[in-house]
Amino acid sequence: MIDLLVAGGGPAGLATAIHGALAGLRVVVVEPRPTPVDKACGEGLMPAGVAALAELGVTPAGRPLAGIRYVDTRHAVEARFRAGPGLGVRRTTLHAALYERALAVGVEHRTGRVAEVRQDAHTVTAAGLTARWLAAADGLHSPVRAALGPAPRDRRDRRYGLRRHYPVAPWTEFVEVHWSPRGEAYVTPVGPDLVGVAMLGPRGRTYADHLAAFPALRERLAGAAGGEVRGAGPLRQRVRSRVAGRVLLVGDAAGYTDALTGEGVALALASARALVAAVLAGRPERYETDWRRLSRRHRVLTEALLTARAHPRTARLIVPAAHRLPTAFTTIVNALA
Numbered sequence: 001m002i003d004l005l006v007a008g009g010g011p012a013g014l015a016t017a018i019h020g021a022l023a024g025l026r027v028v029v030v031e032p033r034p035t036p037v038d039k040a041c042g043e044g045l046m047p048a049g050v051a052a053l054a055e056l057g058v059t060p061a062g063r064p065l066a067g068i069r070y071v072d073t074r075h076a077v078e079a080r081f082r083a084g085p086g087l088g089v090r091r092t093t094l095h096a097a098l099y100e101r102a103l104a105v106g107v108e109h110r111t112g113r114v115a116e117v118r119q120d121a122h123t124v125t126a127a128g129l130t131a132r133w134l135a136a137a138d139g140l141h142s143p144v145r146a147a148l149g150p151a152p153r154d155r156r157d158r159r160y161g162l163r164r165h166y167p168v169a170p171w172t173e174f175v176e177v178h179w180s181p182r183g184e185a186y187v188t189p190v191g192p193d194l195v196g197v198a199m200l201g202p203r204g205r206t207y208a209d210h211l212a213a214f215p216a217l218r219e220r221l222a223g224a225a226g227g228e229v230r231g232a233g234p235l236r237q238r239v240r241s242r243v244a245g246r247v248l249l250v251g252d253a254a255g256y257t258d259a260l261t262g263e264g265v266a267l268a269l270a271s272a273r274a275l276v277a278a279v280l281a282g283r284p285e286r287y288e289t290d291w292r293r294l295s296r297r298h299r300v301l302t303e304a305l306l307t308a309r310a311h312p313r314t315a316r317l318i319v320p321a322a323h324r325l326p327t328a329f330t331t332i333v334n335a336l337a
Contacts, residue, residue, distance in 0.1 A: 002028050004279060005124065005131035007114035007144055010037060012251025012268035013137030014098040014107075018056050019276040021105040028108040030127045035099045036092040040163040040230035042198045042262050043091055044175045044188040046337045047083040049266030052273070053097075057105075060097040062089030063189040068262075068333045069174035072316075073216075075323040078174055079333035086337070088175070088190040094265075115143055117247060124246045133279050134247045137268075140237055142253035152238045157310065160233030161259055162207045163198040166224040170195050175262065179319050180213035181312065184260065187217070197221070200259055203233070235259055242291050243284045250275050254291060257302045260309070261336050270294045297335055 004020045006013045009031030020027040031037075044065055045053070053059065065086035069078045103109075114126045117134065124134040126144075136144035145151075170189030178185040183201025190196050197217070199210035207229045211218050239255035242248060249255075251268040271291055278287035308314040322329040 002026050002129060002131035004028075004133050004135060004276070005030065005126060005129055006135045006137055007126065008136065008138035008251070008253070009033075009035070009099070009109065010039070010137060010139065010251065011094060011098055011265055012253075012272060013135065014095070014102050015052075015056060015269050015272035016135045016137060016250050016275055017102050017107040018098070018105055019273050020279070021102070021107050023276055023280055025276075025279075026108075028110060028129060028131070029102065030110045030112045030114055030129070032111060032113045036095040038092050038230065040161050040198070040232040041091055041264065042163070042175070042186045042188055042259060043088060043190050043196045044186070044262050045087040045089060046263060046266045047081050047086050048337060049269055050084070050087050052266060052269035056098075056101060056269075058097050058101045060087070060089050060093050062087040062093065063170065063191060064173070065175055065189070066173040067175075069172065069176045070179065070319045070322050070329070071176055072179045072319040075319045077319070077323040077326055077329055079326070079330040081337050082334050083337060086175070088188045088196070090190050090196075114138060115147075117144060117147055119246050132246070133284075135275055136247060136249045136253050137251045138253055140232060140235070140252040140256060142249065144247065145239065145249055145253050148244045148247065149240070152240055154236060154238050156236060156306070158203055158234035158236065159200055159258060160203050160231060161198055161200050161235060162210065162229055162231045163196060164207060164229050165190070165194055165196050165227040166221050167193055168195055168221065168224045169193050171220070178214045178217055181315060182213065183210055185210065185214050185217055186262070198259075200235075241288060243288045246284065248275050248278070248284055248287055257299055258306055260305050261298060261302045263298045263302075263336055267295055267298055301332060301336060
């Protein structure tokens, strides 16, 4: 009998699988795509995410990150991480490292896609497999989550992300967040001669449209042949509950606020650990409580920034306020880190 079936073999699914295997469970991951899987993301890990990977025995190659730097046309302010460096790491590198670790600890992999889910009081059946529990880690637009019931309505403006790599030497040891009236650009060093530049903003804008809003950044990247543009969104995904019988949601499938504070992977790794602990205890309801506790700080701070971002008068004050109050800015960054 399979103890834990994981739908989705991205970082959240693989982290859940590794935690389960390390705890002695028989774990099977079902994923339709070949490894490694790329995705539009900022590719910057906070120190908590680096520590969570180390707990799993995963140390991907990347670029150390000293902290977060906010930039607009007139101001710049830096906040250094106090708990050690973060890590700029290609999504494909991170995924490959997690996949190899999962194989090493005995996680089984099946090529397939989880669509229909059936469950009773003791088992869950999906993708032709029956298990005691199902962890749905099938992404931002999770089919498993959709099958469990309609999501709460959300009237906020929808935001989308676009990411591209540039073959240039990093000019900073920080994740730079450039702010414009309508969006942000996230510059993350991910290698000795490579930076990732992710754009966040409203739907309908091309990557070139976004970049035009950041003249200094555009000038710095001038002449560099940018790579493929990848997109994701809408980013905000509301979820009523992360537990439905013997099905538990983890990673982006569990609900997502925004990529603005860069906590997606770190939160997914912490949630994976909590999910497996709840399964081992036979108390799935505990996972919902733990998820809310683990994500509370992230959700509150991200919602506050999004509220400020949504109004032109307050949006233009975000970077100046951080510049005038550097101690407060450093405290907030490290609360998230």
